[in-house]
Amino acid sequence: MVALLSPTASPARAAHLGPQRRRPLILDAAFEVFIEHGYEGASMAAIARRAGVSKPVVYACFQSKGQLFTELLEREERRILGQIAAALPAEPGADPERTLVEGLTGFLRAVAESPDAYRVIYLAQSDPVAARVQRGRAMQVDAVAALVAAWLGSRGTPEPDRTARLMAHALVGAAEAAARALLVEPDLWDAEEMGQTLAQLIARGQNAV
Structure with a gap:
């Protein structure tokens, strides 16, 4: 989160910038x-103080707190979904447990490296967050289901696409639960150990399919 917590311009300079240059600084402060x-x-007053500008300047860039928060979520969502996509292997691989370890560990490592961003996504309870989480979750399920369907198809599993959707929902749910645990109790686990442990538990269930 270096880019977020170390803005490119100081709050003292934000008031002298044009609206397009102010917006990312106000998002950082928000x-x-x-x-x-x-x-x-x-x-909005607290956000203005943190950004070093007046409240009218904030409203000149964002019409409401809701709009500001939505744009902040969009920015974080793009970055987070990119991290999740990078954590997913391109191919299912011959060893499903190894594939799970790599995918889950990569995802949890991203959570550990950027905990504040994931706290906004996973721990906040406001309606705008919930809507964004559901949209991002659907994209994750689609990506995981495609990998699982290919693996199940290679094993000759009946109705691989249907079974893959169920498994994808379970896998994404487990990953989200692990992310929350990592955020709430960071001293109990590290990303590598949690990813390997969770993958082993899931792989045992997969072997029964």
């Missing part, structure tokens, strides 16, 4: 305020 106070507890 990110910190939302992390500290949550969506309901954050105010």
Whole structure:
């Protein structure tokens, strides 16, 4: 989160920038305020103070707190989905447990490296977050289902696409639960150990399919 927590321009300079250059700086400030106070507890005045600008300047860039939060979520969503896509292997591989270890560990490593962004996504309870999480989750399920269907098809499993959808929902749900555990209790696990342990548990269930 270096880019988010170390803005390219200081708050003192933000007031002198044009709207297009102010927007990312205000988003950076809003990110910190939302992390500290949550969506309901954050105010446009607090965001303005953090950005070093007046409240009218914030409203000149974003019409409402909801719009500001939505754009912040879109920015974080693009980055997070890119990390998740990078964690998923391109091919299912001959060893499903190894594929699971690589995918889950890569995802959990991304969570551990950018915990604040994932706290916004996974721990916040506001409606805008929930809607974004559901959309991102559907994309993850589609990607995982494609990999699982290819693996099941190679084994001659009946109705591989149908079974793959069920397994994909279960896998994504397990990964989300692991991410929350990593955020809430970071001292109990590291990403590598959690990814391997979870993959082993899931692989045992897969062998029964």
